[in-house]
Each structure stands twice: as C-alpha cells, then as structure tokens.
Amino acid sequence: MLYFDPAEGWSREEIEQAQVARLRATIAQARKAPIYCNRFDEMGITPDSIQSVDDVRKLPVTTKDDLRAQYPDKMNTVPRKDIVRMHASSGTTGSPTVIHYTQSDLDSWSDLVARCLHMVGVRPEHVFQNMTGYGLFTGGLGLHYGAERLGCLTMPSGPGNTKRQFMLMKDFNTYAAHIIPSYALYLGAALRDMGMAPEELPLGIVVTGAEPHTEEARQRIEKLLGVKAYNSYGLSEMNGPGVAFECTEQHGMHIWEDAFLPEIVDPVTLEPVADGEIGELIMTTLCRTGMPIIRYRTRDLTRFITDECPCGRQHRRIDRILGRADDMLIIKGVNIYPMQVERVLMEFSEVGENYVIELERENFIDQLRVKVEIKEEHFVEDMRVLQGLQRKIASRLCSEILITPRVEIVQHNSLPKSEGKAQRVVDKRE
C-alpha cells in the first residue's frame, strides 16, 4: 500500500477541487456559530462566495482572542450531545482556548495522524512508544489514536522515567516513538552518559513535535538515538498533531491540504507573501464538523517550499517553524527568534543538548545572555580554552542575530532539565 489514504496521492487539481467544495461546506457549517454568522452577514459571505481556492481571502480571519471570547463552547456548530471530546490549551493567561470534537472529527483526526506515521514507514507490525503527556494536551492522545488507527502496538508510556523508557524500548522492541524534541535531546544525552550505544536500542523512527526546533537539533537527535527523526506540526486549533508532517525526504512538512487550507501572509497587512517568502501561517479547517475554524492566525512563521517534492506528493510543504510571531524577542531594536540561537549553538560539536536564553536589563539596556552546557568530554579546567570557545560562539551568534550576546559555558547537567516542553527563554527584566 503506497498511501494510507488515497487523498495523499491526489493531483493539485484534485486537491483544489476538494478544497473548494469543502470550503463551501465549511462556510455553511461555520455560520451555525454566532461569531461566523455575524461576520459572514456583515461581509455578505455565503458558500457561493467561494468559486476558487483564492476566494478564501474574502473570508474574515480568526484569532486566538476570538477563540477565548467564545469560551467555553460558543463556537460549536452541533448540538452538545454530538460533542465527544474537548482539548484545551494550557491557558497561562486568560481563558484557555478550547477545541470541541465530534466523533467524525476524532475519526478524521486519527486518520490524518495515521497517514503521517505511515508516510515515514511506521507499519501495523511495529511497536509505537508514545512518550509525551496525555490529558488536555493534544499531542498525547492525538498520536495515541493515530498509532492505534494505523494498527501499531501502542504503548502509552508517557513522559519521564528515562531508564524505564529505555527498558520498555528494549524489551518490547520499540521501532517508533513520539518524543518532544527537548526530551529527545535529553534522552540521547542520558543514553550516552549511561555508556550505551544508539545501536543497542531497536528504535528506528522518532516523531518530534510540539516544540519548534532546528535542523541542527534534529541531526543531534538522529545521531544520539541512532534514528531517523521526523518533524511533526500541529496545533490544537487544527485538531492537534497531524496537520503537517515530513516525508522521508526530510525537507519540509507536507500540509494535508485535503483537510486544511493553508495561506502564508504578511502578519501586518495580511496580504499573501510571494511564494517561498516567510510569513505567518493561516489555516482553515476543511473537514471539521463540531467547531470549524476559518482562517486561523497561527502566529507561526514559516514559508512554502516551492519546488516539487521527490516523494511525489502534491500537498504543499512548509518549512520547519522559524518562530512564533509572539516569541520574537526585541533586543536593542533587533528582532531575534530563539530558533536562530539554537541553530548556531548546535553547530558547535563541543556544545551539549541543553541551553537557556536569558534576557536581563542593566543600566536600562537590555542584554542577552546565552547559557549553554558543554559536553562532558569537552570540559577542561583551563579557563583560557573555555573562554576561547565562548568568544567563538558569541562571534557566530553576532553574525546571525546582529548583536553580541554574553555567552556563558556551564558544566554538563547543570541547567534545569525538562521532561516536558523546555523553557528556553527566561526573561529576567524588571
């Protein structure tokens, strides 16, 4: 079976035909929610407003604040008895963002995740170890249902307890695992510290998602764990995982355009950027029944990869997330994304897997401090050697982000560890 779902193999024409039909149906469904009914009426929008894919631009955008204002369930478009699941963002400030799912939504979500796993070689005869937290976070149950849908032996091992994770991998011959990138780096370092070779693990494939990370971090994960690591993109507003996923080419993530209509726009003007240019990703659900979302502003910055994918799939690819519009740090007037810092750090073979970016204010001037762990075998007592490395890293960072940060090399295992999403930026200003 080449494709898990025939839609994977659709031509551009087939994709766009389906998109137009599904967008029209989505408009009809969405207007059952007052927020869309009002906006559509104001703007004179009906399903007939959509004659081509580009007509999506006529529609209003939806923001995270819109979702918050419709808390807890005012965006639902089916009776409450037809809703069978909810997930929610952690909601550190204000109301959480809540997504409601019908059974049909759960089924199509699971199908999409299964399609992703199948695309990179996961098969029903494999063991899939799901090493992320479950609960309201969509990553855990999303991959769990997808792997089960594919027919894998799905092991809900959850996060943490590193030694036990390795034991389960070995004893059950785990071939594929879902791991948050920062935990994958941590696991890889732990394996090395335990004196084990990656070949001692049966692991062949790691799916990494939920945190933006760099190509350099991926290569580290692959080397440390002896695997192919595939980047997964999702957000709860678009179900969760299963929105876009790398194929075995590992060059950009295919967005499943039969289920989502993506646009990349200038975050200020909301006009489409030129093909291949970086902008904010906007997405519309095409198959959701319980809570369709029109032109959701993800705040994620990426670009379309414009050449044809050698894998043959016609679903367009996006580049790995270059940052969240909201994550952007402004230091001394310069825009900096944490991913730029990570990319530079991971180029240095002496540098370990853990780092933190600290923002400080000194004499009313913002300063950037980068603390980074050195690998155990590269640690030397000679301060001059370490200072030389600090200078080299600072200079490379300066050429990337245009300001010179204070680089501080710290010992292996001295920065706070995380078995969940890592906190890479600490703002100590004020």
Add this chain to the structure above:
Amino acid sequence: MLYFDPAEGWSREEIEQAQVARLRATIAQARKAPIYCNRFDEMGITPDSIQSVDDVRKLPVTTKDDLRAQYPDKMNTVPRKDIVRMHASSGTTGSPTVIHYTQSDLDSWSDLVARCLHMVGVRPEHVFQNMTGYGLFTGGLGLHYGAERLGCLTMPSGPGNTKRQFMLMKDFNTYAAHIIPSYALYLGAALRDMGMAPEELPLGIVVTGAEPHTEEARQRIEKLLGVKAYNSYGLSEMNGPGVAFECTEQHGMHIWEDAFLPEIVDPVTLEPVADGEIGELIMTTLCRTGMPIIRYRTRDLTRFITDECPCGRQHRRIDRILGRADDMLIIKGVNIYPMQVERVLMEFSEVGENYVIELERENFIDQLRVKVEIKEEHFVEDMRVLQGLQRKIASRLCSEILITPRVEIVQHNSLPKSEGKAQRVVDKRE
C-alpha cells in the same frame, strides 16, 4: 434504553450458558500460549473438560509471578501484528506485569466500561471529566475510552491542578467525573477550604476506583462534593476498570459475569468458601483474545453478596475490597487490614480526610502508629481535648483490630498530600 448492553439483563441461566461456552473457547485460545499449553496437557485439560461452570475448578490458577515469568509477551495468543495496545503495572519490584490487547479486546473493554457508567445514570449528553493519570495505568485510558464509547463529552483533564479542575467543572457543566478516592477526599476538603458549597458544582456522579476505600470514605466524598459516588473495581490483568461496578443501590459491585468468571476461595487451600464468606477473588477472562488469563489470583479479599439485588440484574455482586491479601499487616500476631483502620477513622466527624499508618519497631516489638488530620474547625489549643479524642479513637480502633495503636492527631494539611494513589501505610521497621 434500560441496559447499555442486553447481556446486563441476562438471567442466571443465560449467564451460565454463556460462561460455559466462553470458557471452552477461552481454553482453546489460551493453549496457544506455552504456559497454558503445558499446564493443560499435564492436567489433561481440553475445552471438553468444561461441562458446567463449576468445572472451572479443574483448571490451574495463574499468579502474578506467572505473569512476570512470561514477560514481556510470552502469554500472547495472537500474532504480534494483531496486538494494538499494552498496559503495564508500575512494577516496583521485578519485571512489570504487562497486558496485551487486540482491537477486539479494546472494544469489549470499552463496552464494559460504558455499561458501568450507563448503569449509574451517565448519558451521552453529559460531560465526563476524567481526573486520573493516563499512560500505562489502565484507569485513565480505560475510563476515557468507556466514556467516549457511551458518547459523553470526555474531558481528559488528568490529575492535579485542583483549582483548574473546579474551573473546568463549572465552565463545562461537568456532571460525572472519575477520581481516585484519596484525591476525591482531597478535592472535597479543598472545596470546603475555599469556602465553596458543594451545590456550586454541577457534579452529580463521581466514579471512584483504583484504591480500596471504605463505605465511610464514600460517604465523606458524597457529602463534601455533593454527589453520588460509585465504587469501581478493576485490575489490569482483567483489562483494567470495568470488571465490577456498583449499581444505584450502592450495595456491592456487580461483576460482569458475561465477560469474567469469578470465584471466591480460601487463599490457602484454594477451595471455594461458603457463599457470603470472605476469601480471595479469582477471575478468568471469558472474552479476551490477545491474552486470556485463567483463574487469576487477584490477592483481593472480598465476599459475594448473596441476596437478590433490587436493581434486577442477575450478575453477582462482590463487596467492596476488604484488603489485599498482600496488604495484610501482622502486628503482634494480629492480622490487620488498612481498610479496617480507615473505616474507624472516618466514623469520627472531627477527623479530616488524610491519615497515615506507620509501622515502627521499638525494643524488638512492632508498634502501630496512626497519624490522622483533624478538621480545621475542630482544632483547639487545649491539649486535653485533643488527648481525649486520641483516646477515643484508639479505643475504637482497639475494638476493631484487637490491638491498641498509638494515635496522633495532627493539624489540617500537615500530612503529605497525594494527587495520585495515596500511600496510606509507611513501614519504618528496620
């Protein structure tokens, strides 16, 4: 719809007919595992050995050590590609106990859990808040799949974060929740401490499982949270939750005898005890395809409740678990179960929701110390009053367990809290 599943309404004759047929099929399936093949051959057992339900006694028992010896998958009776899930005990000592499930096993497990929830009044239009941990523990995913199968809006809120749990309950109008008993007591106390009345919560039904607890603890939970609390019994070796469940009579848990064949035996002789007598519960799976288990020694002590249940269901009831054979403490030659202590403590209205039993050795003699929190409003500075209460509790405990423990009353919120399974017994000997 009176019953979620017609099997709920079967007569004794229908139940026993199904049990004989399913036990015969289970023997045929089980012998695909070497452990059963060898034992059956040694004992000359074939499906034809079973002509009546009582013939189950001809079969060999299975112990936890047997399961450990078959780690990781030597008891599987289907090809590996047909296994889609595994769960495991926490395995604090030795290999974990691992249970493998086929898709058909997961489906029948979900059906059984849905049947339990439906029996006590949970309906598809209700919101079900699943407040236990997910992962390898069967309680989380077991209730999750069951509630989803019933068609509830299933909220995977997970354990902990008490304020957020209350917020979700109120905002989503949660009618039913699954909570570990010790956390339910903790939640109830937190509600009282926040100055909220139980009526402010929309909660109507709480399912409590995973920890043995007393009738007195249930009544506390019901009063503190303003709910009906229903006791749930399960163990991963028999899928997880969904093995036995209280009906609205709240007098014993109906074992689903179309799916499990229960016996209660003397733990030493393995002979059946007289009807209504306390003994060790032994169970055989009747529907499991991936990993059938024959006559599993649960180590749980209970008794059959012998009168007819007014609810009309003919599936026999077991009493709430009176203790695990393994939990039994022997102090000064007397057998004591932690549940006996809890039952006495919860009789005292001054006593709070948290307690711990400590075993100490002094001059080569074992001592039992019971530390128990007093409710905030009952705390007084007058030591004489507290000492009087301590004496009263010690005297009631002595009449229940036949030795006099040292009772120590401590302030509200001073004992270690638990948001998962509580550790009620601390052995400080040696």
